[in-house]
Structure formats: structure tokens, C-alpha cells
Amino acid sequence: MPTAIINSGDQILFVAPSTTDQQHLLDAKSAFQSQVGxxxxxxFExxxxxxxxxLQNGTYNSIHSNLVFPSVSSHTAQALSQYLKALKPGGSLYLVEPVVIADLSNTSCPITRKESDIVSMLKLAGFVDVTVESSTAVSDESLIDFFHAWGVTKRVDQAVSRLSGKFGTVQIVAKKPAYEVGKKFALNFKKKPVKVEEQKKVWTIAADDDDDAELEDEDLLLDEEDKIKPSKEALTRPDDCEMTDGRRKACKNCTCGRADMMDDEEESNNVVTLDLMDETADDEIVEVDPTPKKVGGCGSCALGDAFRCSTCPYLGMPAFQEGERVTINAGMFASDDIDI
Incomplete structure (x- = not known):
């Protein structure tokens, strides 16, 4: 049996198969009762x-399961879950279970679990500090008692020879966490108010723990020249662009903005004037910029409609050269050709 720690006043649950001899149960009760006082x-269950x-939740200090020898019963996941609920926080579970301690070849056995399988089941059930106290092989003489517990009466010697050294028992101790499973706690995320005195301390300057230390006068950091207000001429950028044909020309890598101004002037001068000649109306002059607007892949508007997109502003106009004066007869825009 696993070494159990039992204190006076403990609540104990003893679990055994229903096939256990009644005298064994009475002996176990007497032994435990003498320890708890x-x-x-x-x-018993x-x-x-x-x-x-x-089983009532959080009732028992310890549970002792399947400790009567020989026992061929196995713990189910549901039973382990019940044990966890019935234990008090920090309570202990002591159990014994038959296991296979070696691989079986050409041999059938009602027990298929290994020690590692039971340890995993306990951890998945929620137990902590799972400790294997002992794992021993059952002797051939004890194997006969196990086969009788399984109800085997024929060819027992042959069955014992096949399981000899491959069948044993494991004793495990596990604990319930020191808190009740499912218990709720309220978390307070409210910030503590900061006192006004503490806020003022944030802006307090300490000068090497010297209360009499003087701070540097910021006015002394300025020279007399720094205090003179600059004039408008001093703030005006000198115009050092080169003169070409009576005009200043932007320098290479211009940074004063003159290059951008000259580009705008060239675009404004690059205009084609169209005279719309109408026999019944006065002449109208419409100024449009025929320079192709590069939008996406567009850029061949001057070549004609075949090279213009559906949103081209020159759609329907004849082909032209950049800077060319184009004269169009307004008759082509007669009202009878336009659907209104």
C-alpha cells in the first residue's frame, strides 16, 4: 500500500471493488479510524x-482507492474526475492499479495499461504532483490469485507462464491543487488615484542631493548677437540665378523654386488655339491644351482617336502637333448631328 499521511480529524474515503472480502474492509476501517480519532x-464506497x-465536493482530506490485494479493477476517467471534486484543496489520492510492465507478444490479457498511461490520466483529470511510489512485477504465486479474480480456472499454469515477469502493480500518489476547481475571483483593474503631492514630485529636480545648488541662468547662455532681431533683408534668400537673355535662368539642381515656376510658365504657353468657323454664328475661339496628359498608359492623344482612351478630352478632334494652331469647321458640330 502507498505510504499515506493521515492526521487526526481527517475525513477519509476508502474505495474498493464490490468483490472485496468484507473482513478486509473492516480491518481497513479499523486501521484508518484509529489514526483519524x-x-x-x-x-466506504x-x-x-x-x-x-x-460524493460531496471538497469533503475528504484523502482518498484511498483499490488498495485491497489482489484487485483487477481499473480506474476510469470519470472516477478520477469524481475523486478530484470530492477532495479538499490540497488533498491527496492514493491508488493501486494492475499494469502491464512489458510488451506482450502473442498473449492476451484483460489489463492493457502501462504506468505512463495512468500518470497521464491523472494529469488530464487535473491532479498535480503525480508521483509513482512503486511499480513491481507480480510473483507467479500471486498471479494465480489474479487469474482466479478474473474467473480463470482452466490452464492457469500455462497462463501464468505467459504473463510471468510482464504483469505487475503500480502505486501512485497524486494531489489536488491548493484551490477549488471552478472557483471565481474578482480582478480589480481600477487604478489607484495619485495624490497631488506625488504629482508635484514628478517635476521636482534633484541636483545631487544638494538643496542649495543653483540652476543655470538661461539668459546667460545667449550672446548679444543672439538677441538682435534679424532684418527682412537678412531673411530674404539672395537671387543668385544666372542671367540668360535678360531673364534669370534656374541653375542645375535648383532649390530656390525657380525651376518649378519656369515649368509652369512653359505649360501655360504650350496651348493650341482652335477656330470654330460657323456660317450662322460668330467665330468662337476655344483654347485647349493638346499636350498629352500621361495617365496610366495614355500619352499618344495627339495621334488621333485611334490612340485615345474613352475618357480622353481630345476624343473626336483631329490629330495635331504640339504647339500647332488647328482650325476646325464648326459645321461638324451641327445640332442635327447631336442627340439631346
Whole structure:
């Protein structure tokens, strides 16, 4: 049996298969009751009934399951979950279970679990500090008792020889976390108010713990020349552009803005004048800029409609050369050709 820590006044649950001899249960109760004293209590439950048993939450200091030898019962996930709920926070579970300790070849056995499988089940159920106290092989003499517990009566010697050294028991101790599963706590995210005195301290300047230290006068950091207000002429950028044909020409890598101004003037001068001659109306002069506007892949508007997109402003106009004066007869825009 696993080494159990039992204190006076503890509440203990003892779980065993329903096939366990009654005298073994009475002996176990007497042993546990003598340790918990009159203030404690020892309760019994059949292992087969644990998944549906009405066990009260957070009741027992320790649970001792399947400790009677020989036992061929296995713990289910539902039973382990019930144990976790019934234990008090920090309570302990002591269990014993038959396991396979070696790979079985050409041999069938009702027990297929290994030690690692039970440890994983306990951790998945929510137990912590899972410790394997012992894992030992069952002797051939004890194997006969296990086969009798399984109800095997024929060819027992042959079955024992096949499982010899491959079948054993494992003793494990696990604990419930030191908190109740599902318990809720309120988290306070409200910031503490800052006192006015503490806010003022943020802007307090300490000069090497010297209260009498003087700060530098900012006016002394300026010279007399720094205090003189600059004149408008001093702030005006000198016009050092080169003169060409009586005009100043932008320098290479111009940074004063004259290059941008000259580009704007050239675009304004690059205009084609169209005379719309109408026999019944006065002449009208419409000024348009025939320079192709490069939008997307556009750029061949001057070549005619075949090279113009659907949104081209020169759609319907004849081809032209940049800077050419184009004269168009207004008759082509007669009202009878236009649907209104």
C-alpha cells in the first residue's frame, strides 16, 4: 500500500471493488479510524459506483482507492474526475492499479495499461504532483490469485507462464491543487488615484542631493548677437540665378523654386488655339491644351482617336502637333448631328 499521511480529524474515503472480502474492509476501517480519532471519519464506497456516486465536493482530506490485494479493477476517467471534486484543496489520492510492465507478444490479457498511461490520466483529470511510489512485477504465486479474480480456472499454469515477469502493480500518489476547481475571483483593474503631492514630485529636480545648488541662468547662455532681431533683408534668400537673355535662368539642381515656376510658365504657353468657323454664328475661339496628359498608359492623344482612351478630352478632334494652331469647321458640330 502507498505510504499515506493521515492526521487526526481527517475525513477519509476508502474505495474498493464490490468483490472485496468484507473482513478486509473492516480491518481497513479499523486501521484508518484509529489514526483519524474520534474527530475524524472513514467512509466506504464501491469502486464500480464511483462515477455515479453522490460524493460531496471538497469533503475528504484523502482518498484511498483499490488498495485491497489482489484487485483487477481499473480506474476510469470519470472516477478520477469524481475523486478530484470530492477532495479538499490540497488533498491527496492514493491508488493501486494492475499494469502491464512489458510488451506482450502473442498473449492476451484483460489489463492493457502501462504506468505512463495512468500518470497521464491523472494529469488530464487535473491532479498535480503525480508521483509513482512503486511499480513491481507480480510473483507467479500471486498471479494465480489474479487469474482466479478474473474467473480463470482452466490452464492457469500455462497462463501464468505467459504473463510471468510482464504483469505487475503500480502505486501512485497524486494531489489536488491548493484551490477549488471552478472557483471565481474578482480582478480589480481600477487604478489607484495619485495624490497631488506625488504629482508635484514628478517635476521636482534633484541636483545631487544638494538643496542649495543653483540652476543655470538661461539668459546667460545667449550672446548679444543672439538677441538682435534679424532684418527682412537678412531673411530674404539672395537671387543668385544666372542671367540668360535678360531673364534669370534656374541653375542645375535648383532649390530656390525657380525651376518649378519656369515649368509652369512653359505649360501655360504650350496651348493650341482652335477656330470654330460657323456660317450662322460668330467665330468662337476655344483654347485647349493638346499636350498629352500621361495617365496610366495614355500619352499618344495627339495621334488621333485611334490612340485615345474613352475618357480622353481630345476624343473626336483631329490629330495635331504640339504647339500647332488647328482650325476646325464648326459645321461638324451641327445640332442635327447631336442627340439631346
Amino acid at each position: 474520534s474527530d475524524g471519519n472513514v467512509a 464501491a469502486m464500480e459506483r464511483v462515477p455515479e456516486a453522490p
